[in-house]
Amino acid sequence: MSHGLASRLACGAVLSMGVLLSSRLASAQNGSPAPRPDEQPSLMKILSEDGLHDIENESWNAYGQFTYISDWKPSFAAAYTNLNGSINSLLATPERSFTGTATLYLGVRLWSGAEAYVVPEVISELPFSQLRGLAGAIQNFELQKGGTQTPQIYHSRAFVKQTFGFGGERVTKESGPLQLGTTYDSRRLVLVAGNFSILDFFDKNAFDIDPRQGFLGLGFMTYAAWDFASDARGYSYGGVAELYWDAWAMRFGRITPPKNPNQLPVDFRLFKYYGDQVELEHNHKIHGREGAVRLLAYRNREDMGRFGDAIAVWEADPAKNATTCPGFNYGSNNANAPDFCWVRKPNVKLGAGVFAEQSLAHDIGVFSRGMYSDGKTEVDAYTSTDRSATFGLLAKGSSWSRPRDVAGFGVNLGWISKVHAQYLALGGVDGFIGDGAIRPGMESSLDLFYSMSVRKSFWLTGDFQRVVNPGFNTDRGPVNIFSVRIHGEF
């Protein structure tokens, strides 16, 4: 990305800090489930109402969800597709995609201050074009790399959380998925160890909308440019430490990367390969309206390739191309293209971002995210985006007498670095993109949705997304995507 673009992004991020979301409302979604509102029925509430369960001071809880998302895209214009044997284009023909997930959230109190959570999950999916051709504009955040239509059951989370109180006010946490109903000190240290999504702790939204009721686009789940270490499903092993001090919070996490980029096997050598992240958060009120600002920085040390190295090796010896790989590669058939397989070694990726959200009125709020990563190395876990910015507005339906409905409008922008574009122009591919050639530009997606609550436990969502320059390639697109989502909670 050019220096000018970086400046604009930084400026945009700073400006956006003044514009963000509502607290009762949701903001950009993330991979972690949200608390359940008081009026929403659940098995735990039924037990509590019958006097069989203390929902305010829980020793255990159990929640669940299921979500089915169906996407369709018509054909779109493309100057070329999978040129010269490259393999990562979004196909220009009409396609259907879907995901179906069901999740069980089990929580239990082990001893004073200690909680444990286990979350089995099942997923069935069919992505567009084998999940190729899009970066931060992937249309459905539930999609996983390597997923299949045959349902797969796995444990998404299994972790222990220990809280040490240091006083201050008492903070009430309502019962919900991944949260036992309890109270904490507003000044506390929280230690977490096990298997989790880093988004369970970092870049969480203050707004009480479950991600499965909000935006569908992956770029709205978290920073598209945050290549957080995780396996192909988005989960990691490791530890997180959080220090809460009234309106402030600071957290640090070290987590496992995949053994090979974007694959399921995990490298447990946490002192050799790891993803580190640190986040500083401040919650505030402006004219009585709640908001939050967060700064996040990450540093990954992983076995991955640098764009510059791959190009240099290929230019020095064209026989070292994408079709002659000695090790892990993505299967490109382009014999005239560089490939990371020749240059993977321990490399470092850096990035920093800012998030802000602010309530503007009752149940209406805005949010924004922006992140700048160094753009020197391939995508290892999340998206191919090197720099990203997101802006959005969310509203609950209280003003039109449907308070459990949610509507949202958002724009997600993404860029790649200059050397990244050069690598793609030479026909190289990474885990997601690579058309065989490129006329680089900003990949953007507009996401517009309405989520209608049905019987308090179900949501029916209609969503439209328009992706411009898919895979950062101005020679392709735009692409229109239409989606329907059915979501239920219990």
Place this chain on the structure above:
Amino acid sequence: MANFESHRKRGSALLAFAAGFAVWSACPSPAEAQQQAQGFAVERLYPSAPGGGWFVMDDVNIGGGLGSAISLITGYSQNPLVVTGPGGVPRLILVSREAFVDVGAAITYDRYRVYLNIPVPLVGTGNSGTVGPYQVTAPALNIAQNPDTISDTRVGFDVRLLGNSGSSFRLGAGAQLLIPSGVRADYVTDGRYRGMFRLLPAGDVGHFSYAGQLGVHIRPAEGLLLPGSPNGNELLFGASAGRRFSARSGWEMVVGPELFGETAVRSSSSGQTGFEGLLTGRLERTGDRPHLRFRLGIGHGIVQHFGAPEWRILAGVELAGHR
């Protein structure tokens, strides 16, 4: 109106639960699409329901108001699947090492219990080779390569039919559904739904405790080629007995053996029975506080078929309590 609203909430929640369960249970087996794999669930130690006391048997000490229990068991077994030739001579150690963690949670109310056991395979290794006309491939499972694998999850329901909590004779009955998960080539699943129905006698007499099981394992396991592999439905049997020793204040220890096994109902060839013994010891917290148990066990395959290993070691912790 309040009642009506309450019923509506309850209806919504139950409907959502039913829909979620339907999505879950409608999933065909992941393994069904993987025709090349001919493995099966080699592990035959089905841990008792959380709060059940023993490793395999169940004390059916279900009672009181709404209660809950959690358990964590980890185990390692050596040579759980050995293919033998004539005279029982070992020909191939197909699965030589296996380790797992089993996480369980249960909810009890009065005499009823529902529970969930989620087994997570950690290690599965062995030796590939040829057995008769069959080429068999050993599992190559480890947590780094398979960081989120779950093998067949068990959902169970038990009821105490006779006797009271702590009485000299109790009789329970239980049913379990095993939901296929994982990959057959890893020898962690049959790739098909299975079911178990068991009668569970148990009791406490003075310093002694005992428990047993007799049941049937509905196991549609046709098409398994390997000699010694499961052959359809099985009878389950087992018994345990132990003596209680007072430990320091508020704690006691129970030491005793557990014997358990299974035999194929359709016995079309030899080697259809597996039988295993465990020597177990557990340290229990007594009194009004939630029952905390630490458990250890060492086992040996007395009749080494069907996943009864040459030897195994188990460790577990369990917490159970009531409102």
